[in-house]
Amino acid sequence: MRTSHRVLGMAGLFLLPIAPLVAQGAAGSFDRSVVPKAGPLAPFHVPAWSTFTLSNGAKLVVSEKHNLPIVSVNIALVGGANQYEPAGKIGVASLTAQMLSEGTTTKTADQLSEAQQLLGTSIGSGIGGESGSIGFTALSSKVEPALALLADMMLHPTLPQAGFDRLRGRTLVGLQQAKDQPGTMASRVFGVTLYGAAHPYATYATEQSVGNITRDDLVAFHQAYFKPGRAVITVVGDITPARARQVVEQSLGEWTGGGEKPSFTFPAIATDKATTIYLLDKPKAAQTVFALGMPGPARDTPDYYALQMLNWVLGSGANFLNRLQANIREQKGYSYGVTSNFQFGRGPGAFRAGGDIVTAKTDSALIEFMKELKGIQGERPITDEEFTTAREALVQRLPRTFSSVNGVAGAINGIFLQDLPATYYQDYAAKIQAVTKADIVRVANKYLDLNHLNIIVVGDRATIEPMLRATKIAPVVLIDADGKVLATQVP
Numbered sequence: 001m002r003t004s005h006r007v008l009g010m011a012g013l014f015l016l017p018i019a020p021l022v023a024q025g026a027a028g029s030f031d032r033s034v035v036p037k038a039g040p041l042a043p044f045h046v047p048a049w050s051t052f053t054l055s056n057g058a059k060l061v062v063s064e065k066h067n068l069p070i071v072s073v074n075i076a077l078v079g080g081a082n083q084y085e086p087a088g089k090i091g092v093a094s095l096t097a098q099m100l101s102e103g104t105t106t107k108t109a110d111q112l113s114e115a116q117q118l119l120g121t122s123i124g125s126g127i128g129g130e131s132g133s134i135g136f137t138a139l140s141s142k143v144e145p146a147l148a149l150l151a152d153m154m155l156h157p158t159l160p161q162a163g164f165d166r167l168r169g170r171t172l173v174g175l176q177q178a179k180d181q182p183g184t185m186a187s188r189v190f191g192v193t194l195y196g197a198a199h200p201y202a203t204y205a206t207e208q209s210v211g212n213i214t215r216d217d218l219v220a221f222h223q224a225y226f227k228p229g230r231a232v233i234t235v236v237g238d239i240t241p242a243r244a245r246q247v248v249e250q251s252l253g254e255w256t257g258g259g260e261k262p263s264f265t266f267p268a269i270a271t272d273k274a275t276t277i278y279l280l281d282k283p284k285a286a287q288t289v290f291a292l293g294m295p296g297p298a299r300d301t302p303d304y305y306a307l308q309m310l311n312w313v314l315g316s317g318a319n320f321l322n323r324l325q326a327n328i329r330e331q332k333g334y335s336y337g338v339t340s341n342f343q344f345g346r347g348p349g350a351f352r353a354g355g356d357i358v359t360a361k362t363d364s365a366l367i368e369f370m371k372e373l374k375g376i377q378g379e380r381p382i383t384d385e386e387f388t389t390a391r392e393a394l395v396q397r398l399p400r401t402f403s404s405v406n407g408v409a410g411a412i413n414g415i416f417l418q419d420l421p422a423t424y425y426q427d428y429a430a431k432i433q434a435v436t437k438a439d440i441v442r443v444a445n446k447y448l449d450l451n452h453l454n455i456i457v458v459g460d461r462a463t464i465e466p467m468l469r470a471t472k473i474a475p476v477v478l479i480d481a482d483g484k485v486l487a488t489q490v491p
Contacts, residue, residue: 227259
């Protein structure tokens with residue numbers, strides 16, 4: 001009973017102010033029938049940074065942000081698995097990055113883990129298709145020991161056989177499990193159908209390629225890849241340029257050996273293939289997975305800003321009410337979520353649209369996908385509201401990009417890794433605002449070639465093949481899990 005009285009008493013304390021507040025609101029002049037007008041946009045300032053070239057050829061970029069006593073340190077490397085992995089051993093880059101935490105010449109894996117915990121940080125590393133990185137975020141008072149620990153991991157890893165065997169085994173299990181994941185399989189065959197199996201944008205790790213990798217391969221890759229000549233060291237946070245340079249030079253003083261940046265050359269792509277439906281059978285699949293697309297432009301295309309506007313309206317995942325989502329999810333109820341994007345890279349990154357679809361609505365969903373792609377090309381003109389919303393949203397999300405030390409570091413890294421102008425972010429708003437509706441229609445017709453579209457569908461063939469053929473949108477080609485054609489039939 002005593003507890004009950006106390007609870008009621010506290011509840012009363014919280015309830016007492018409500019009546020006066022309600023009364024004030026009711027008696028006030030605020031008109032709830034009118035939508036409030038948005039206030040003026042807050043001024044946006046791109047953070048400044050200082051750039052230095054170190055004696056070993058690495059580039060150091062420092063940006064001060066003193067609102068919190070934290071610092072982000074990231075070493076990014078230009079070029080990644082697509083440029084440096086040996087043929088037949090896809091997966092060696094990822095395994096090498098993971099193995100950096102398995103021990104150094106001075107510390108075991110457990111000691112590395114304990115040292116990071118004591119410093120209140122976590123050193124992460126990874127190597128993607130066109131770049132790699134290793135870095136951490138720590139209190140400004142802990143930058144020196146944290147960077148010394150990173151240097152030890154990057155420069156002196158022992159890459160022990162036991163750790164390699166464990167990580168390779170885990171990777172092989174993951175690759176085996178991926179065969180039961182329709183979404184993963186769709187992504188794999190998507191690249192193969194667009195680019196051909198030999199193109200860097202189509203390669204992926206397999207059980208065979210990972211099985212071919214030895215510890216010696218990791219040693220060789222580590223020695224060849226981690227070179228200062230291709231490194232961009234970004235330091236952002238509660239630190240001055242002078243101190244940042246001193247800390248980096250001290251911790252990485254022994255990092256020598258040059259290193260060339262890759263040329264980012266890509267083989268030619270066949271562009272004359274007529275629109276085709278590639279069907280990968282996944283018996284008894286709970287849903288159908290769609291991936292529609294084609295090779296697109298590189299990141300340095302002058303059409304980048306118009307394509308950003310186009311994708312915001314069509315299928316951007318950051319815009320929940322994009323056309324694909326509003327149609328296929330909200331109106332039709334065929335999916336929990338569909339999106340589109342341009343996978344910009346140093347080469348011809350793909351345009352891709354798709355999502356998971358209710359099996360019984362496979363044919364209907366495909367029809368709606370094609371309808372929206374045609375619509376954005378001009379059959380369904382972009383409204384003033386869509387255009388204004390896209391432009392404002394793309395500009396207004398810029399401040400969030402620079403709201404944290406990691407955000408600032410990521411933005412700076414993007415400029416150097418993609419070889420963008422130093423004034424990219426200063427110019428971004430003006431570039432977006434210069435895009436017109438006509439520009440959006442122009443790039444939609446230029447980059448969304450519906451006569452040469454690759455339509456990848458993963459699902460229960462017995463159920464969905466007749467449905468796909470009945471749409472008469474394109475011939476249906478049966479493929480295996482490696483993207484190889486099994487049979488071709490004209491609907």
